[in-house]
Each structure stands twice: as structure tokens, then as C-alpha cells.
Amino acid sequence: MSQATEAGPATARPARLPPTTDDGFVGWLRKNLFSSIGNSITTIVVVAFLVWLITWFVDWALLHATFRAETGKDCAKSSGACWALIGEKFRYIFFGSFPYEQHWRPLFAIITMIAMLLLSSDRRMWNWRLAVIWPVGSFITFLLMFGQIHIPVTLIFLVALIAGLGGFLLRRDVADQGERVAYMALMAIGAVYLVLRILGVLPGLAIPIAPFSYVETGLWGGLAVTMILATYGLAFAFPYGILLALGRRSNLPLIRGLCVGFIELIRGVPLISLLIMASLMLPLFLPSGMNFDKFLRAQVAVILFAGAYIAEIVRGGLQSLPKGQFEAADAMGLNYVQKTVFIVLPQALRVVIPPLINTFIGFFKDTSLVLIIGIFDFLSTSNQALVDPLWTGYPGEVYLFAAAVYFFFCFSMSRYSKYLERELNKGTQR
Amino acid sequence: MAVRNLDAAPTVIELDQVNKWYGQFHVLTDIDLQVKQSEKIVICGPSGSGKSTLIRCINRLEEHQAGTIAVSVDGRRIELTSDVKNVEAIRKEVGMVFQSFNLFPHLTILDNLTLAPIWVKKMPKKEAEDIAMGLLRRVRIPEQAQKYPGQLSGGQQQRVAIARALCMRPQIMLFDEPTSALDPEMVKEVLDVMIELAGEGMTMLVVTHEMGFARSVADRVIFMDRGEIVEQGPPTEFFANPRNERTRTFLSQILHH
Ligand SMILES: Nc1ncnc2c1ncn2[C@@H]1O[C@H](COP(=O)(O)OP(=O)(O)OP(=O)(O)O)[C@@H](O)[C@H]1O
Ligand SMILES: [Mg+2]
Numbered sequence: 001m002s003q004a005t006e007a008g009p010a011t012a013r014p015a016r017l018p019p020t021t022d023d024g025f026v027g028w029l030r031k032n033l034f035s036s037i038g039n040s041i042t043t044i045v046v047v048a049f050l051v052w053l054i055t056w057f058v059d060w061a062l063l064h065a066t067f068r069a070e071t072g073k074d075c076a077k078s079s080g081a082c083w084a085l086i087g088e089k090f091r092y093i094f095f096g097s098f099p100y101e102q103h104w105r106p107l108f109a110i111i112t113m114i115a116m117l118l119l120s121s122d123r124r125m126w127n128w129r130l131a132v133i134w135p136v137g138s139f140i141t142f143l144l145m146f147g148q149i150h151i152p153v154t155l156i157f158l159v160a161l162i163a164g165l166g167g168f169l170l171r172r173d174v175a176d177q178g179e180r181v182a183y184m185a186l187m188a189i190g191a192v193y194l195v196l197r198i199l200g201v202l203p204g205l206a207i208p209i210a211p212f213s214y215v216e217t218g219l220w221g222g223l224a225v226t227m228i229l230a231t232y233g234l235a236f237a238f239p240y241g242i243l244l245a246l247g248r249r250s251n252l253p254l255i256r257g258l259c260v261g262f263i264e265l266i267r268g269v270p271l272i273s274l275l276i277m278a279s280l281m282l283p284l285f286l287p288s289g290m291n292f293d294k295f296l297r298a299q300v301a302v303i304l305f306a307g308a309y310i311a312e313i314v315r316g317g318l319q320s321l322p323k324g325q326f327e328a329a330d331a332m333g334l335n336y337v338q339k340t341v342f343i344v345l346p347q348a349l350r351v352v353i354p355p356l357i358n359t360f361i362g363f364f365k366d367t368s369l370v371l372i373i374g375i376f377d378f379l380s381t382s383n384q385a386l387v388d389p390l391w392t393g394y395p396g397e398v399y400l401f402a403a404a405v406y407f408f409f410c411f412s413m414s415r416y417s418k419y420l421e422r423e424l425n426k427g428t429q430r
Numbered sequence: 431m432a433v434r435n436l437d438a439a440p441t442v443i444e445l446d447q448v449n450k451w452y453g454q455f456h457v458l459t460d461i462d463l464q465v466k467q468s469e470k471i472v473i474c475g476p477s478g479s480g481k482s483t484l485i486r487c488i489n490r491l492e493e494h495q496a497g498t499i500a501v502s503v504d505g506r507r508i509e510l511t512s513d514v515k516n517v518e519a520i521r522k523e524v525g526m527v528f529q530s531f532n533l534f535p536h537l538t539i540l541d542n543l544t545l546a547p548i549w550v551k552k553m554p555k556k557e558a559e560d561i562a563m564g565l566l567r568r569v570r571i572p573e574q575a576q577k578y579p580g581q582l583s584g585g586q587q588q589r590v591a592i593a594r595a596l597c598m599r600p601q602i603m604l605f606d607e608p609t610s611a612l613d614p615e616m617v618k619e620v621l622d623v624m625i626e627l628a629g630e631g632m633t634m635l636v637v638t639h640e641m642g643f644a645r646s647v648a649d650r651v652i653f654m655d656r657g658e659i660v661e662q663g664p665p666t667e668f669f670a671n672p673r674n675e676r677t678r679t680f681l682s683q684i685l686h687h
Contacts (some may be wrong), residue, residue: 327491328532332546332598333521342545346536 014215072391084393086401089385093402096221096376102147105212106224109144112137113227121416123423133236141228145213145220149356153205154197161190176286192332194300217295219407221376225295225404229377233302235256241310242304247341248315259311266308272369298370306363317348350424361410378402435650440502442602443488447449448497450483457483458494459657465602468631472644472665475654477678481637484654486605487633489524490517495590501602522550525595529607531587533579539566539590540575543597545652551598558597558636567625585616591621596627603627605636639684645669 023031033043064080067087075082086093095103095111116137119125125133143149157285171179196202220228247259266274277296278301286292297323321344329339349356371380382402450458457480467472473481485497488491490510499510501520508516518542534542543562546663547553553561569589571582579587588608595603605624621643628634628647638644644651644665651668653661653676656683659675672678 008505093595322530322532324528324530324532325534328526328534330491330527331489331521332522332594333518333550334546338549342549348505350536373594 012026047082048060049393059222075394082391083397085385085391085394085397088391089388089398090401092222093378093381093398094222095224096381097219098221098224099213099219100216102213102215105144105147106220106222108145110138110227111222112144113231117231118143119285123420138232143211144208144210145224145228146214147208147343148208150206150208153207154194157190157193158205160186162192164188172424173425188401203333217293220295221339223378225376226367226378228300228301228427229370232299232362233306233367234363237306237310237363240307240346244307244315245314245318249258249318251301263308263311266305267312271301271305271366272372274305275369275373277301294373298373298375302363302367302370306359309359309363309402310356312339317350317352318344318354320351321347350421353417353421353424357413357420360393361413364413365411378405436466436469439468440505441465441504442467443635444498444500444507445488446498446500448484448487448494448499448680450487450492450494457657458487461497461659463652463659465635466634467601467635469636470628470647471636471650471652472648473635473637473652474639474641474644474680474684475660479654480657481654483607485526485606485635485637488602488604489521489526491526503601510616515659522598522603523600524604524638525598525600526604527595527606527608529610531579531584531591531611533587533591533594533668534580538578539571539582542579542590543594546594546598561599562597565596566590568626569593569660570619583616584612585619588612588616588620592620592627598678602633605638607637607639609638609640611678612623617652641669641685651678655680 034040049296051181053337060080061083062080065083066078066080067074067083069075069082069084072082074083075084090104091100095106098106105169116133118132119137120130139149164183167175168183168187171183173184193202197204244259244263247255248258248263252258278297282292282297323341325347326339334342368377368379371378371383376384379402382398385398386392440547441464443463445461448458448461449456461484470645473484483492486604487494487510493512494510500507501510501524503519503523509517509518510518515561520594533539534545535544540559540562543565544555544558547561550556554610563572563575565624566575567590571589573584574582574586574590579590582590582680589612592608593649608624610622614621619642624634624636624643625647634647636643636648648665650662651665652659653668653672659670661677663671668677669681
């Protein structure tokens with residue numbers, strides 16, 4: 001304390017410290033829990049209830065629990081939880097009907113997806129790195145899940161064409177000679193191949209990458225399914241929802257009408273009906289012979305649904321921007337895309353982080369509705385684990401376990417939302 | 431202020447019989463205005479008289495419905511039509527400063543300045559930053575370059591806004607009440623920057639009620655009322671013997687306050 005005065009300003013007014021507010025543990029207790037008779041009674045009642053609850057839970061979940069048992073009958077000898085059931089069934093709960101001896105594949109797929117999500121949650125990665133992380137991560141994930149992937153050569157050349165075209169258009173004015181030539185070469189190679197392919201000169205080849213045995217989506221199940229549906233559902237729905245929101249504010253009546261129509265239509269029906277439509281009715285409309293995978297159809301339904309909700313949230317953010325921001329951008333001569341990318345979206349999205357993450361959490365849980373159309377997500381496999389006649393009578397344990405896993409993911413997202421808000425508002429607070 | 435011969439200078443802004451309506455409300459009526467290169471014009475008039483609307487028509491923040499507006503860019507006369515190319519060409523040459531600053535709160539001061547030069551003028555980042563730092567020194571806040579707008583005072587923010595507009599190297603600057611949102615002690619620091627800019631020969635259209643600024647800097651003062659240009663002239667004449675009754679009423683209100 002003495003150095004505070006020594007280091008004080010030259011005007012020689014001694015620096016004064018704020019009064020201490022730390023009155024120790026007892027002081028804190030008195031101030032926060034026992035400040036009046038009413039508060040004291042409330043505190044005592046609540047504490048008593050908590051103690052009773054925790055004792056009961058510890059007793060049930062630990063002291064009298066059965067951790068090892070041959071069948072459910074052995075669990076009945078004790079009054080506590082039957083965790084042996086989880087031990088017996090957890091592989092089915094996590095991986096569903098995926099071939100038993102191949103369970104390491106969905107396990108590593110889940111780990112890959114978690115790594116991908118963790119990496120992309122870091123703000124320093126929000127640049128070209130995302131364009132590497134996601135294709136690579138997705139490739140590994142789906143290679144593990146399917147076991148074999150056939151990459152059409154046409155796709156490779158199409159990507160080359162798009163990359164060349166995109167690079168050329170976006171960086172035309174800033175790129176040096178060498179970079180420009182590279183883009184043009186990419187474009188030329190892609191275009192030539194595609195023309196020859198369309199003319200039928202070249203055969204349609206595919207590069208097979210087949211390190212493992214093939215496992216069709218019908219056998220996928222458990223946490224991997226939930227994670228794929230949620231991760232890719234939201235990864236596609238997010239940009240798509242942003243485009244819908246921008247379209248809804250467009251000056252072009254046709255685009256605006258389409259976006260409004262789509263958003264209202266999707267928001268007007270429950271997700272279940274959309275899923276049922278995707279699984280039962282869509283095949284009726286498609287020409288015979290053309291058949292989309294059921295899993296893919298469910299995934300598309302989730303994307304469409306989430307997109308409409310995200311669009312409305314983003315629209316709220318767009319509307320919160322003061323008119324002056326648009327005017328300043330216009331007056332500087334920024335075009336629509338520049339204005340949207342540099343000025344409008346960064347500000348609009350910042351504002352809507354909490355409702356956005358809230359929706360993400362909701363959708364993570366809503367993916368469990370796919371069980372209606374016979375896709376075995378994490379909740380369905382948990383349900384299925386209960387039907388074993390040898391282990392009847394312990395639904396609580398399984399649901400508690402499932403709830404804990406869901407909670408882990410949802411709570412992580414919720415914490416991330418907090419972190420993101422703080423991180424993005426650094427320095428910009430007024 | 432040195433007496434300059436504006437008659438010899440080329441015309442850079444031309445408004446001919448410009449009319450604009452908001453719905454039924456006739457906000458600009460038959461506006462004729464010619465601005466010479468490096469001329470300084472101060473526009474004043476009661477609230478709601480259409481001053482902001484007039485200067486915002488020049489860079490197409492507002493669209494006029496009748497008459498023509500043309501701006502000369504590098505000696506080439508460009509007319510404001512719905513052609514986006516023309517609008518973009520004009521906006522590159524016309525900088526604007528707003529009453530409420532309108533800085534981008536999520537970007538640092540330096541990024542606020544360099545955004546448009548880099549993306550609109552396709553300037554290399556390094557060059558844009560050099561120009562930006564030079565301008566920040568000129569408006570006397572180079573040390574704030576890495577801060578965010580929310581961390582600056584109003585006067586500092588408005589000086590940043592001026593520097594941001596100048597960073598595009600415009601030939602013409604529009605100011606819409608640049609000091610009205612400022613606390614009195616900050617008005618001077620902004621006006622000083624504007625006076626300096628005027629001394630360098632910038633063409634300026636300034637909507638303001640700072641009559642001191644008008645007296646010392648303006649070549650011409652324009653008085654607007656109900657969407658019309660009621661009276662205009664050199665500041666000495668304009669303030670000494672206003673001819674129109676409405677001008678006299680306005681001046682007496684604003685000067686005896
Ligand atoms: N978007 C709009 N829609 C309808 N009326 C408008 C709109 N913008 C401005 N007006 C009206 O047009 C008139 C002129 O507005 P303008 O902002 O040009 O006035 P001003 O002379 O700049 O006034 P002030 O000194 O208050 O800024 C006002 O009566 C205003 O109410
Ligand atoms: Mg105004």
C-alpha cells in the first residue's frame with residue numbers, strides 16, 4: 001500500500017485506494033445468505049433439501065449401485081442404480097448397429113468431428129484455414145463411416161474449375177502475375193476436361209479409396225449419427241440461413257418473395273412432418289431409378305428447417321444495425337457484397353450470437369426426431385438398449401446416461417456462446 | 431482567405447432543376463446549383479428545409495426524381511442515373527462526413543480508414559496504411575490507430591470520419607452538420623481540421639450552423655427553406671444585408687442565440 005503513494009502523480013495528491021469490500025467468508029455468508037430472518041429460513045430450507053437430494057443420489061448412484069452383473073436380475077439384489085446395464089450396452093448406445101468389430105471407426109469419426117469443431121471454434125482459424133479443416137475433417141469422417149469412398153474424376157476437375165474461377169474473380173485486382181496465371185490454368189484445365197467429358201470423349205472414371213469394408217448408412221447409429229446430423233445440418237444451414245435473411249431484405253421483389261415464402265412455409269410446419277415428407281413422400285416425386293439415401297434426405301430436411309430459423313434470427317441482427325452504417329458504406333463506394341461481408345454481417349452476427357447458439361442447441365436435440373423415420377440416432381439407440389428382455393426394468397439409468405451425454409454437448413455450446421460474445425466484443429464496447 | 435478567381439475554375443458539380451418528393455411531400459423544388467473546383471459552399475436553413483437531402487442526392491444516398499445532377503471526375507462529366515457504374519464512379523470521388531460519424535464500430539480506426547482504399551480502389555494494403563497513418567497525423571490522432579471507435583471521444587471520432595473520407599483521395603467533400611452532435615469544446619478541433627482542408631483547395635459543400643466557419647471559409651453561403659434555395663451569395667454580402675425576409679428571420683434567430 002505504501003508504494004501507491006510513492007508512485008502517485010506529480011501533483012502530489014496521494015493516491016487513494018477504494019474501500020475494501022472483502023469481509024471474509026463469514027461476512028460473505030452473512031451478506032448473501034442470512035441478511036434477514038426470511039432469507040435465513042429460505043437458506044436453511046434449501047440447504048436441507050439439497051443435502052437430502054445429494055445423499056439420496058450418492059446412495060443410489062454409488063453406494064448401493066451395481067457395477068458388475070451378468071443380467072438385470074443380478075441388479076435387483078441391490079436397491080441402487082444398475083450401471084452394469086450401461087457397461088453392457090454402451091457400445092450399442094454409442095455406435096448402434098455398426099458392425100461390432102469395426103466400432104473403432106465411428107469412434108474415430110466422432111473424435112475427428114470433435115477435433116474439427118474445436119479447431120473451428122477458435123477465432124484465429126476463421127480464414128482460409130476453415131477451407132482446409134472442413135474438407136479434410138469431413139473426408140476422414142465419412143471415409144471412416146462408409147469405409148470406402150469413390151471420388152468421381154469429374155468432381156475433381158469441377159472443383160479445379162470453381163477454385164480457379166473463384167480465385168480469379170475475388171483476387172483479380174490484388175493478385176500478382178504468377179497467381180493470376182495459376183487461376184487461369186486451373187480454370188482452363190477444369191473447363192477443358194468438363195467439355196470433353198460432356199461431349200463423351202472421356203469416360204466417367206472414379207478414384208476408389210477403399211481402405212475398409214463398406215458400411216451403408218442404414219447400419220449407422222448412435223452418437224456418430226447425431227453428431228453428423230447436427231454438425232452438417234448446422235454447417236450448411238448457417239450460410240444458407242444468412243443468404244435467406246439477406247434475400248428477405250433484398251430490393252428485388254422476386255428474390256424477396258421467394259425467401260419470405262420459403263421461410264414462412266418451413267416455419268409453418270413441424271420438423272417431424274418435414275422428416276416424414278422427406279422419407280416417405282419425396283421418393284414418390286422423384287423419377288423412378290433415382291434414389292436418394294434416407295440418411296441424406298433426413299440431413300437435407302434438417303438443413304432446410306434449421307436454415308429458416310437461422311434466417312429469422314439473422315434478420316433480427318440485420319435490422320438492429322443503424323441506417324448510418326449502410327450509408328457510410330455506400331458513401332465510400334463499397335459494393336453490395338463488400339458492404340455485406342465487411343460491414344453488415346460482422347456486426348449483425350455479433351448481436352445475434354446468444355439466440356443463434358440457442359437455436360443450435362435446440363437443433364442438436366431436435367435431431368433425435370429422426371428416430372420417427374427409422375434412423376438410429378443417439379436417443380434411439382438408448383431406447384433400443386432398453387428392450388433387451390435380460391435387462392428390463394432400468395430405464396432411468398440409460399436415460400440418465402443419455403441425458404448426461406446430451407448435456408455435455410449442449411453445455412459446451414452454451415459456454416462457447418459466452419466465450420464468443422466476450423471475444424468478439426473485445427475493445428468494441430462503448 | 432486569399433481571394434481566388436473561381437470564375438476561371440471548371441465546374442465540378444452541376445444540379446439542374448432537381449426535384450425530389452418523399453411520397454406527396456415536395457422536399458426539393460427546382461434546385462439549380464453549380465459548384466466550381468475548390469469552391470467552398472456553406473448551406474444553412476431551418477430544420478427540415480432539405481439541406482441534408484440536397485447534399486445526399488449528390489452521392490446518391492437519396493435518389494432525385496426530376497432534373498439532372500452531374501459530377502466531373504477527372505474532367506469527365508458523369509451524370510447520376512440509375513446506372514450503377516456512374517454511381518460508383520461518383521462515390522469514389524465524393525467523400526462524405528455525417529453528423530453521427532457513422533464509423534464502423536467493429537473495426538479499428540486504421541481498418542476504418544483503409545477498408546475502402548483497399549477494396550474500392552484496389553490499393554495494396556501497405557500503401558493504404560501509409561496514407562491512413564499520414565491522414566491520422568494530419569487530424570492529430572495517430573496514436574489512436576489501433577483503438578476502436580467506441581474508445582474515442584466524439585471530436586476524435588469525427589476527425590477519424592474526416593480522415594476516413596479523405597483516405598479515398600476524393601476531389602469533393604460533403605459535410606452534413608459535422609459538429610452538431612459534438613460537445614462545445616470539441617467543435618473547434620473538428621472545425622480546425624476542416625479549415626485546414628479548405629486551405630488546401632478541397633471542393634467542399636458543408637451543411638452547418640457554424641456561422642463563424644461560414645464567414646471565414648465559405649466562398650458562397652446558400653440559404654434553403656422549404657426545399658428551395660432562397661438566397662445565396664458571398665458571406666460578407668449574405669450576412670451584412672440579406673435580401674429575403676425568410677433569410678433575415680433565420681439569421682436573426684441563429685445569430686442572437
Ligand atoms: N426518408 C424520408 N421519408 C419521408 N420524409 C423524409 C425522409 N427524410 C427526410 N424527410 C423529410 O424531408 C424534409 C427534409 O429533410 P432533411 O433531412 O433534408 O432536412 P434538413 O434541412 O437536413 O433538416 P435538419 O436541419 O433537421 O437536418 C424533412 O421535413 C423530413 O421530415
Ligand atoms: Mg439534416
